[in-house]
Amino acid sequence: xxxxxxxxxxxxxFAKRKTLGTLLKFPFIVNSxxxxxxxxxxxFKNVNHHPDSxxxxxGEKRIAYFHGSKSEQIADMLSMIRIRIEPxxxxxxxxxxxxxxxSINSMIGNLSPNYELVIANSLHGLISRYExxxxxxxxxxxxxxxxxxxxxxxxxxxxxxxxxxxxAEIFRNMKDSPAxxxxxxxxxxxxxxxxFWQSHHRLVGLGRLDKILSPFIEPGKSQERIELxxxxxxxxxxxxxxxxxxxxxxxxxxxxxxxxxxxxxxxxANDLTYDFINAFIQRGVPDPKLLLRVSANMPGEILRLAVxxxxxxxxxxxxxxxxxxxxxxEDFGYSHDDACNYVVSACWEPLAYGKSLEQNNIxxxxxxxxxxxxxxxxxxxxxxxxxxxxxxxxxxxxxxxxKVLHGLNAVRWEEEPLFSLFTEGCxxxxxxxxxxxxxxxxxxxxxxxxxxxxxxxxxxxFTIFEDRKFTAEALRDAAINNYPDESIRAFLDGHKYFGRxxxxxxxxxxxxxxxxxxxxxxxxxxxxxxVKFGLSSPNYIEAGxxxxxxxxxxxxxxxxxxxxxxxxGVPYTELVMFASSLKYSGVRSNGNVLDYFVSPxxxxxxxxxxxxxxxxxxxxxFFQMQMNVVDSAKLIDAKKxxxxxxxxxxxxxxxxxxxxxxxxxxxxxxxxxxxxxxSKSA
Amino acid sequence: MAGENIFLTxxxxxxLHDGPGIRTTVFLKGCPLHCPWCSNPENVYGNDGxxxxxxKLLREILRDKIFYDGDIRGGVTFSGGEPLLQIDSLxxxxxxxxxxxxHTSVETCLYVSRKxxxxxxxxxxxxxADMKIMNAEGALRILGGDYGLYLRNLDALMSARNDVIxxxxxxxxxxxxxxxxxxxxxxxxxxxxxxxxxxxxxxxNLGASKxxxxxxxxxxxxxxxxxxxxxYERDISGLGLTAEICRI
Numbered sequence: 034x035x036x037x038x039x040x041x042x043x044x045x046x047f048a049k050r051k052t053l054g055t056l057l058k059f060p061f062i063v064n065s066x067x068x069x070x071x072x073x074x075x076x077f078k079n080v081n082h083h084p085d086s087x088x089x090x091x092g093e094k095r096i097a098y099f100h101g102s103k104s105e106q107i108a109d110m111l112s113m114i115r116i117r118i119e120p121x122x123x124x125x126x127x128x129x130x131x132x133x134x135x136s137i138n139s140m141i142g143n144l145s146p147n148y149e150l151v152i153a154n155s156l157h158g159l160i161s162r163y164e165x166x167x168x169x170x171x172x173x174x175x176x177x178x179x180x181x182x183x184x185x186x187x188x189x190x191x192x193x194x195x196x197x198x199x200x201a202e203i204f205r206n207m208k209d210s211p212a213x214x215x216x217x218x219x220x221x222x223x224x225x226x227x228x229f230w231q232s233h234h235r236l237v238g239l240g241r242l243d244k245i246l247s248p249f250i251e252p253g254k255s256q257e258r259i260e261l262x263x264x265x266x267x268x269x270x271x272x273x274x275x276x277x278x279x280x281x282x283x284x285x286x287x288x289x290x291x292x293x294x295x296x297x298x299x300x301x302a303n304d305l306t307y308d309f310i311n312a313f314i315q316r317g318v319p320d321p322k323l324l325l326r327v328s329a330n331m332p333g334e335i336l337r338l339a340v341x342x343x344x345x346x347x348x349x350x351x352x353x354x355x356x357x358x359x360x361x362x363e364d365f366g367y368s369h370d371d372a373c374n375y376v377v378s379a380c381w382e383p384l385a386y387g388k389s390l391e392q393n394n395i396x397x398x399x400x401x402x403x404x405x406x407x408x409x410x411x412x413x414x415x416x417x418x419x420x421x422x423x424x425x426x427x428x429x430x431x432x433x434x435x436k437v438l439h440g441l442n443a444v445r446w447e448e449e450p451l452f453s454l455f456t457e458g459c460x461x462x463x464x465x466x467x468x469x470x471x472x473x474x475x476x477x478x479x480x481x482x483x484x485x486x487x488x489x490x491x492x493x494x495f496t497i498f499e500d501r502k503f504t505a506e507a508l509r510d511a512a513i514n515n516y517p518d519e520s521i522r523a524f525l526d527g528h529k530y531f532g533r534x535x536x537x538x539x540x541x542x543x544x545x546x547x548x549x550x551x552x553x554x555x556x557x558x559x560x561x562x563x564v565k566f567g568l569s570s571p572n573y574i575e576a577g578x579x580x581x582x583x584x585x586x587x588x589x590x591x592x593x594x595x596x597x598x599x600x601x602g603v604p605y606t607e608l609v610m611f612a613s614s615l616k617y618s619g620v621r622s623n624g625n626v627l628d629y630f631v632s633p634x635x636x637x638x639x640x641x642x643x644x645x646x647x648x649x650x651x652x653x654x655f656f657q658m659q660m661n662v663v664d665s666a667k668l669i670d671a672k673k674x675x676x677x678x679x680x681x682x683x684x685x686x687x688x689x690x691x692x693x694x695x696x697x698x699x700x701x702x703x704x705x706x707x708x709x710x711x712s713k714s715a
Numbered sequence: 716m717a718g719e720n721i722f723l724t725x726x727x728x729x730x731l732h733d734g735p736g737i738r739t740t741v742f743l744k745g746c747p748l749h750c751p752w753c754s755n756p757e758n759v760y761g762n763d764g765x766x767x768x769x770x771k772l773l774r775e776i777l778r779d780k781i782f783y784d785g786d787i788r789g790g791v792t793f794s795g796g797e798p799l800l801q802i803d804s805l806x807x808x809x810x811x812x813x814x815x816x817x818h819t820s821v822e823t824c825l826y827v828s829r830k831x832x833x834x835x836x837x838x839x840x841x842x843x844a845d846m847k848i849m850n851a852e853g854a855l856r857i858l859g860g861d862y863g864l865y866l867r868n869l870d871a872l873m874s875a876r877n878d879v880i881x882x883x884x885x886x887x888x889x890x891x892x893x894x895x896x897x898x899x900x901x902x903x904x905x906x907x908x909x910x911x912x913x914x915x916x917x918x919x920n921l922g923a924s925k926x927x928x929x930x931x932x933x934x935x936x937x938x939x940x941x942x943x944x945x946x947y948e949r950d951i952s953g954l955g956l957t958a959e960i961c962r963i
Contacts, residue, residue: 333786534778604729606737606779639731645785646729646737653781 097134103448104173107232108180110134114231116188118195123216123264125188125200126223128272134232138447141466143286143378143394145238146229146455147387148222149245152212156182168463170470173450181228182208215249215258219265226269232451235278236286236379239269239321241386243291243305250304258305262312269321276320278379281699283319283690284571286379290386292335293326294355296373300331310338314345319682319689323350324377326358329652336651340644344636344662348684351381351626351659354651357613358383361622361656365565367473380687381569381624381657382477388457390466390562393477393623395444396437397570400545401482401593403429404489405581408512414505419494423541426490427548434552441476442559469560476558477623479570480549481577484531484594487542488585491530512582515589526586529600534610543616553620567623568615569596569657571686574698592702596628596686601709605629605646613653625656628684630710632664659684665707668692672700719766720804724758724796726775729782732961734820734841734880736789737782741772746797747826748858750847752886752936754922758796761929769807776812783817790818790840799827802834809838822882825868826860832868836875843880843914844872847890849898857889869902873909880911885944886918887937896947904954913951913958917944 097110110132117127150159160178163171185204192201203220212218222239229237250258269287276285291309292302306325313323325339339350355373362372362383371385378384382393406429407413407422416422446467453459453466464470496502503521516522530538549566556564570576577592587593597615599608612627636643650658661684671678671692681692683703692700722744730740742755744764753759776791783789791812793805798821812819820841825832835842848854851862872879883899885891903913918936926933944960951958 604727606729606782610778610781635731641787642731642737642785642789645787645789646782649737649782649785 093131095132097132099135099137102173102176104176104450106134107228107451108176110232111180111184111228114184116191118191118197120195120197122268123261124220124223124268125192125197125204126227126268126271128227128230128275130272130275132231136233136447138445138467140234140447141390141392141449141452142234143236143238143392144384144389144452145240145288145290145376145386146225146452147240147245147457148225148455149387150455151207151221151225152218152245153248155206155210156185156208158211163460166460168460170450170453170459170463170465173465174454174460177450177454181224185224212249215246215251216261218246218249219261223265223268229451230272230276234451236284238286238376238379239289240376241290241293241374243303243309244293244301246305247303252304255304255308255311258308259312259315262308263316266312266316266318266321270318273320280696281685281688281690282694283685284379284688285320286688287321288377288379288687289321289323290376291323291325291350292331293375294328294330294359294373296370298330300328302332302335306335307338310335310342310350313347313349314338314342317345317347317680317682319347319691322348322689324353324381325350326353326355327651328355331651333648336648337644340636340640340647343660344633344640344643346633346662347682348659348661348689351657351687352647352651352655353377353381353383353657354655356651357617357654357656358622361618364618365475365620365622366563371473377624378477380571381626382479382565382567383622383624384475385473387455388472390456390469390471390474390560391477392444392446393565394479394571395476396441396478396564397572397576398434398437398478398480398549398566399482399576399580399593400430400480401485401489401580401583401587402576403433404482404486404583405512406433408509408584413509416505419490419498422490422493422498423544426486426545430545430548431552434549437478438553438556438564441478441556441564469562474558474560474562476562476564478564478566479572479623480566480568481570481573482580482583482593483542483545483568484529484598485583485585485587486545487531487538488525488529488594489583490541491538492525492528492584495528496524508584512584515582516586522586522588524586525584529585529603531594532597532599532603532608532611534607534614539611539614543614546616546621550620563620565620565623567617567621567625567656569624569626569628569686573686574702592698595702595706596626598628598706599710602712605631605650609650609653609655609658612655613650615656617656622656624687626687627655627658628660630661630663630707632711633662634664636662661703661707663707665704665711665713668700668704668707672697672704719768721767721769721772721801721808722764723767723772724764726772728779730792733792733794733822734790734843735818736785736787737779738789738792738820739776739779740792740794741776741798743793743795743798743801745800746795746824747800748797748824748860750858750884751934752884752889752918753934754925755794755796756922756925756929756931758794760931769804769811773808773811776808776817777815780815780817788818790820792820792822792843793839794822797824797827799823799825799831799835802827802831806834806838813838824860825865825872826858827868829864829868829871832871836872841878841880842872842876843882844869846881846883846899846902849895849902853895869906873906877909878911879906879909881913882916883913883947884916884918885939885947887939889936891939891943896950900950900954903951903956907954907956910956913956915944915947915951915958915960917960 099106114129156178163174185207189201189204203217278284291306295301359372374386375383376386378393384391407426449466456471458472459470462470497505511521573593573595582589597612617625671681675693682689683692724744725742727740730738733740746759819839821839822843824845854860854862923933948958
């Protein structure tokens with residue numbers, strides 16, 4: 034193989050799976066080719082060991098090359114896809130895992146295209162619309178749409194020759210008419226979703242499906258719709274390994290958004306909202322996943338159904354409290370209508386549906402790292418009081434955040450005709466999404482370690498400045514040497530504050546996020562877009578590896594705290610009241626998830642009370658909330674005996690997964706959190 | 716309000732087993748009895764506990780106010796120990812809770828002065844009242860209580876209310892004898908119109924570690940059979956009352 038081809042192939046493999054994850058860890062060097070080569074080779078090794086990562090269909094790798102036009106590259110790709118008809122299935126959907134589309138720059142992803150465009154229009158209708166316009170985006174749209182027409186023809190021909198004439202008809206209809214019914218609409222979403230995946234986009238969401246599919250609701254046909262939803266989810270779940278991001282299988286970003294407050298303040302829901310949740314209760318499979326937008330004025334029966342779904346143990350739906358999220362997004366700069374029409378990135382980071390570049394997970398703030406910077410400062414031991422401690426923390430945090438922000442502008446985005454087709458603003462401005470063509474062009478970063486930080490700072494406050502139990506030197510030495518003295522570590526570990534609804538804990542947390550907001554507000558990306566952050570991050574284990582010991586008794590390298598979660602012994606109501614006292618508005622709105630464990634016994638014996646709890650929690654005003662319904666005994670047994678509970682599903686971060694398929698340390702974190710929720714020790 | 720005059724051991728938010736809805740349970744220290752099977756000995760013996768002002772207690776209770784207003788109305792439960800021993804100190808809290816429209820309940824053994832019971836009846840929305848050893852000799856010897864006082868209080872409560880929840884600990888060797896069960900049934904029948912529900916609580920040893928911690932001998936209670944519990948439940952249902960076997 035020639036050197037050039039080899040490079041291309043490695044870049045492809047690199048871009049294929051890890052772009053966002055890598056950005057997250059190394060935002061400042063993402064554009065270095067040397068780096069890409071190096072990472073690509075190591076990645077290439079990994080990918081070959083992944084059991085079902087690629088070429089399910091064929092051992093041969095094929096490449097749709099870039100010849101100067103991304104839309105033509107995608108057109109070539111469409112012509113090269115090996116179609117795999119599945120006669121027994123309700124829906125036809127596949128990914129040709131041996132076929133690659135190389136990219137040099139970072140791929141835009143982690144978004145939900147608004148598929149309403151291709152449901153409400155025919156391909157030919159769209160082609161004529163864009164042929165009448167004269168700009169780059171319009172021309173790219175036409176190239177892609179024509180190629181999709183040919184692809185649909187090819188599929189229809191193959192379906193015909195397999196005797197599946199009815200399915201063939203559904204594909205032919207795509208060219209000349211809007212979707213005629215629910216089944217056709219779902220098949221269109223599946224086709225376009227597969228094209229996104231095929232062109233190596235990652236974390237491709239599904240969008241507000243109850244909303245965009247509402248024209249296809251026929252009264253009294255709920256059971257038929259639920260059957261179709263089962264087929265639809267089954268089709269999305271194929272290529273599970275290929276779609277999963279990183280080491281934890283299940284992080285596919287295939288999120289379906291349901292419900293939500295409308296611009297007029299009324300709560301939107303329809304029969305499909307119920308159908309989707311009911312189907313998921315029956316399904317018991319971790320991917321795709323649901324997010325339910327909730328509000329104090331929603332019908333109680335939908336929330337009740339959501340609680341039933343959560344009680345089934347599949348870790349979803351994630352609940353988003355619109356009464357908090359919508360105003361926060363307006364404060365960030367979205368119009369009222371767009372704030373009301375939000376969806377989220379793969380996990381929980383909100384964005385304006387079908388109007389956003391919003392790359393919401395391209396960097397990470399590590400609040401806990403800064404604690405180490407503080408106790409390593411030569412002036413740490415001579416600090417006089419808590420206020421000067423907080424000032425020192427802020428001065429170090431500033432350096433950390435500026436470094437994170439600085440890295441963001443190094444990112445170059447690959448030309449993006451596919452998302453440009455689906456994203457408002459691009460066709461109007463004639464600018465590709467990678468050039469800032471969308472209506473909103475913002476970034477987002479996640480944040481880890483807030484709980485470790487608040488606990489560390491308050492531990493210093495109480496043990497050094499108030500009780501004088503320890504000297505500053507003793508604490509510093511203990512942390513630098515990674516707690517050789519277990520008694521100091523145990524004491525610090527035994528005093529947890531983050532998650533308690535006490536004034537000093539709440540005000541300290543808000544002070545730190547407020548300070549961060551002040552720094553972040555000044556940032557503008559090359560498109561004039563802003564950046565937001567939130568207190569939830571997938572990388573609490575990964576970032577923990579590189580974070581020195583913190584003064585909450587956490588040793589160097591151990592996982593950081595998970596999102597907004599409760600320390601041992603803190604009841605759910607207190608955790609909710611704590612979370613509802615935090616400030617989330619404006620740039621602080623990039624996902625803030627309350628995350629906790631509930632014993633299955635509570636949901637079994639006290640379902641009504643738990644529903645009441647959830648309803649009141651919505652009223653109290655959290656930002657987002659998710660839970661694991663599982664007891665520690667089962668998790669411990671499952672870890673000991675892999676294969677004993679093949680259907681055991683757990684919520685990991687913004688996704689659910691089969692427990693058996695998780696890396697061991699993820700299992701350990703889950704077990705420890707379950708034990709803590711039951712007020713037991715490991 | 717007064718000073719730090721409420722002696723308590725714990726305030727437990729998100730309590731699901733101490734009355735309707737989501738509740739905050741306040742465990743008050745001190746009890747006139749010494750039931751050998753007590754599962755909360757820390758509320759009876761020793762010096763552990765903290766003094767609290769009515770203001771502070773009220774603030775703690777109101778933290779979860781939003782959760783009390785569910786489809787099933789929750790609120791606060793005063794437990795113990797025997798909460799009615801401190802009812803005078805609780806009055807300012809109870810008055811404030813009334814004006815905040817927070818539902819209140821108590822778990823009482825009724826071995827308290829009539830004056831304290833009257834004060835409680837003035838404020839408390841829901842009573843959980845115990846039926847333990849139902850004869851004067853056993854009540855005095857085993858529990859250390861005046862059975863006559865208990866019966867007069869029971870009568871006063873049952874005459875004033877129609878929604879009392881009766882709690883019956885079924886403890887091997889203490890309350891499970893045929894005579895005791897007959898006495899309980901007789902009294903239940905007498906007050907059937909005042910009773911909302913009867914909770915049958917099967918004896919357990921959950922408190923064992925607490926006894927060890929307090930330096931006390933572990934309680935020696937014999938278990939009772941599931942058959943006995945089921946028969947007890949049927950017998951009570953036979954009186955036209957709702958009975959539930961509680962898993963605590």
